[in-house]
Amino acid sequence: MKSRWMVPALAVALGVGLLTPQAMGAPQAAAPAAVPMIDNGIGVDAPLMGWSGWGFLQRDPSAAKFRAQVDALVSTGLKDAGYNYANMDDFYYKCPGSQGPDVDSYGRWVTDEALFPGSGGKDGMHVLGDYVHSKGLKYGLYVTPGISAQAVAKKTRIMGTSYTADQIALTSSAQNFNCKGMLNIDYSKPGAQEFIDSWAQMFADWGVDYLKLDGVGPSKTADVRAWSQALEKTGRPIALNLSASLSASPTWSELANSWRIDGDIGASPRGYSFPLTSWTNVSRRFDDAARYQPYAGKGGWNDLDSFGVGNGENNGITVPQRQSHMALWALASSQYMLGADLTNLDPGDMALLTNRRLIQIDQDGIPAARVIKDGHQQVFAKREANGTWYIGMFNTDTTSSHTFSLPLARLGLSGTARITDMINNDKPLGTVSTYTTSVAPGGVALISAVATSGTGGTGSLVNAGSGKCLDVNGAVYLPGTKTQIWECNGGLNQLITPTSTGELRTMAATECLDVFENGTTPGTRVSQWNCHGGSSQKWTVRSDGTIVGQNSGLCLDVTGGRTANGTELQLWTCNGSTAQKFTWAGR
Template sequence: MKRPVRGLLAALVGAVLLTTGIAATNAPAAVAEGNGVGATPALGWSSWSAVRHNPTAENIEATAKAMKDSGLAKAGYLYVNIDDFWYHCPGSQGPDVDQYGRWVTDETKFPPKGDENGIQVVADYVHSLGLKFGLYVTPGISKQAVAQNTAIEGTPYHAADIATTATEKNYNCKGMVGIDYTKPGAQDFVNSWADQFAGWGVDYVKIDGVGTPDVPDVQAWSDALKQTGRPVHLELSNSLDINNASTWAKLSNGWRTGGDIECYSCESNGSSFPLTAWSSVSSRFNQVANWAPYGSPGAFNDYDSLEVGNGSDDGLTLDERKTQMSLWSLAASPLILGTDLTRLDPTDLALLKNRSVLAVDQDAIDAKRISSDANTQVFAKTEQNGDVVVGLFNTSANGQTVSSTAAALGLPASADYSLQDLWSHRTTETSTGTVAATVPSHGVALLRIRPLHHAAALLTAPSTTVTLAGLAGASDGGQNTVTETFTNNGALAATDVRLTLTAPAGVTVEATSQTRFAAVRSGAGVSATFTVNTPASTGLFAAETVDASAAYDWLLVVPAKDTASGVLTVNQPVTAPDKTFASTTASFSQEGTRLGVRAQGSDVYGSTNQYGAIYQAGAEHDGSTTVVKIDSQTNTNAWAKAGIMVRNDITGTNTSPGFLILVEAPGKGYVIQWDANGDGQLDSNSAPNNTGIGTAAYPSWLKLVRTGTTYTGYYSTDDATWTEVAAVSVPSATATQDVGVFATAHQSGATSEVDFDGFATS
């Protein structure tokens, strides 16, 4: 009897979905910069992330071919952009220049073909595939042009007539100085350069190193590219000042809102992989919220490269890759891939070609942040046809329910709404006004929502969620009580609801309450509890994945299921004489001489004291030496900190003086920070230029030697050769102090795990 009913329902549901199908939205025609390009966010690829210092004709042409052959071009990815290192740079004297002061192509990388410049040769190939070609430049003029006093093409003026002595940013080659645009010949110089680019077939120009003082350069390049008569997209980079957003919108098609997405300290063995990290992606949530008012058709907020395409080499989990593409699309950001297109991961390729998600990006509408807390972010936008697209983001380490309401999202009043998941392509309905989804760790539910007739709602699968509670803080070989909750937001009751919880071999799960329910009405929920027994673990933080499932029927006969997963972390207890303290969310573990700290926290400096520490009370004294080995550290931020902490009282956050830390930071090397004035807050830094000494490596050893109230810090990468970090005075140090190891993530909502070994004070 079930098969005919289900077949009829399938036909009815299909008819309903046809009447509520996703219509393509037409992007507004207005173009802010007025150069005839960029009405929608650019889609393409840039060489910087994967190719980095070695773009060549061979690898750029191979990338262009891969873009076409993979179907990415058909999906709308058209730009093939060469970033830095295409020109010849002999050293800090600046790029080599031609007779008119313009950069000279590195012919070892881009060989000429007859009289044709090597860059033009590559551009011709890219164009032959139906694609577009981009190139990189920085503000100003090369010092070599000034030294040679090169002519400015078509004028009686020379480089020395227009150059200033101010240093311009060229991050890698260096050697660029400013241009005085009040001087005759200044605009002509940039026009000459733009004419050369246009003659080579350049369709996209990225100006890097742009700051507020470079507005005249941006204006000059904007005017210069227009006068060529060739439509050229103009992009600005990086970390543009939000106070000048209206200027960037007037003069360009897009601008980078922050620093690089790449995780330079994550790279290994001379490779540029992994390309990025979750901390780099999650840092964009606030950028998207802050910059949302300033994007518009033809002028887009650019959140940097989309690092999706190479599977685990991207540096992100699959859920994190969906999150990055969803956030960028909600924000109508350019989608410029940074990955290696010649070795695309099939799963990632499907993500990149998802037309439902690409349509969200190409609507040219910036999403607004609806809500945020330590573990969730909700962004939404209303499209021209009235649909609302919402991203429900889970930034926590465990799966959880993320929710909002139809009213908060700006939807019109309705008894029912359809929710189309743009990643799974599954459509459900809610009749409670709640818009919710079970979202995995660092994942997203990207939903297109519209009002739904009640009759259609009765034929659409209900929106349901499954949540888990009680996963945190399992003790080694101990027992946890885990609660699974199922909630039904659909129009009809869910019937014969069966809740189950499973775990890997060695972990036992036993239900301690009712797990089967005859019906769960609309807007209601049910819960079941389970006892989870974990075995004795090996390692500092053993992780056991538990899977929850809620199987049920709707319309009495149609089977459905919702699932959630969570990680039960097993901590081995820290034993005396060691103690623990946390001024942020943190957990601790000990295995023999090894110590583990998992800590959140936005920083330890100034009035911010957010850390987790394992310490010994009163063990630091005149003449003492403290050593520890850092085996590993989660790179949640370039300034994530792990190392040795001394303080008169480690539990006295923001109050206890005698405060000093010797740390390793993934992107900053080795640093000492200390409290010089005795107010209980770190106020002095051995890295005044925002970078310590050395390059972070794992394992590393730290050593802190106290003589009176002077502390000398050292680091080593082999436990044999020691390099001094700094020697500093902490006058407020008492005769005996607390000393320990600590960690802080330097990234709100992120958790940094640090594994220490051999902590000792003598």
């Protein structure tokens, strides 16, 4: 069903962005308060990179197999390209059956030392961590929520307390995909947090730098909070990744460094490595990346899962599809985690995995917005602080090539721009105002666009009354974030991009200046929201410096005419005051 705000298609390329509830007429949720981001100093400016054991090792890991992958991570040059985490996944612990994992005297999982032998009094997982660190890499491990039914049956003591496992456990089953036998924890009970604290400290003692908490969803928020707090208490910087969460939210931003927003990328039955993925599993991530884009950034990142690229025909996808796979992950600033057998890399795949432009686009820490979705044609874009645009034009049709014709003004890039191919060795593609190209089935045209003069239509809006800039509070992407005035500093959250459709785009041109609930009365607040093409996001910038909401006829206004940092923006009856006049700086 088409939105009533859809603009006509241009040639065969143009459609509308992802529809949100607001775009379809549903009321907005109240603007959230400032969301505290996880503060462990990890992945603050860019998503993490590395290799994840599940993609290839699956149900059959061992110390020898894992060390071989670690060695290859170094010898192939992947470490030097930035892939510096080596993450062990499931099946490193003893799992005798449905009664749950074997546990130590404090109720924590016991390493299967037949597969991961200890040495010198060190646990096998500690030994493995030492090996990873000896290679100059960081070490990741895996856990699931809850407590083993074995710990409950044995009434194991909770370390440092007088409480026992049976006193904190519920009878309901916690999510453990493979071993089973984990029970939920009642976090209102004394000893519950202390149990997680002791487990986290054990991981820290082993040298863990990254913890994947699997089987997580909104119903496991208490578990996530407990683990987040426990990892912080260890004093060791440990990244927290939430797996199979299938969502993103301000809550996850507060508690974790990354979160999975879809299921496993693997196409094979569980327990088999190949094929690594399928086009079905890759292509469904387009909607994921668009839907959850506003929740990523500043220490917390969407995780589209590991790459199904590296092993040639065993990948399960074509060469153009591999390029689309990696380009989407890069534009989305997803975790860049390898999932292949690194000891048997395909040369063409290796070139793609180490493509410096793809890595650069991923590591800029700017999650791109989907600006076009029209049948099999999708466009994602983002703007760097230096004015460079990165644009991906994806053809999701697996049978036919498609021709894209993209007016750059649609994105907010005025005039002409120099176009460069980001995948194929920075090949120059000319200077244009509308970029036209044919894209192979399942493929992508990934380009940079640099304005030939000025800043491509992007600059800061300076308020005449205060001399301060229009600013997105906290430099976050979250929908509902308040807009305000603040001392001008040139930050990304003060760069505004006017588009040819009347939008004023914020935060790397991925979000929009929005009238709350499309209000038409004086005093309605103006905040940041996902761009959706609705009338609440259409503005007219007049020559006298006023900015008028097209639906209301009211002016963008600094509340009360105040001049203090943090003063919120609103709509108000146009009156010609300096509180309602803005000038462009940097355009």
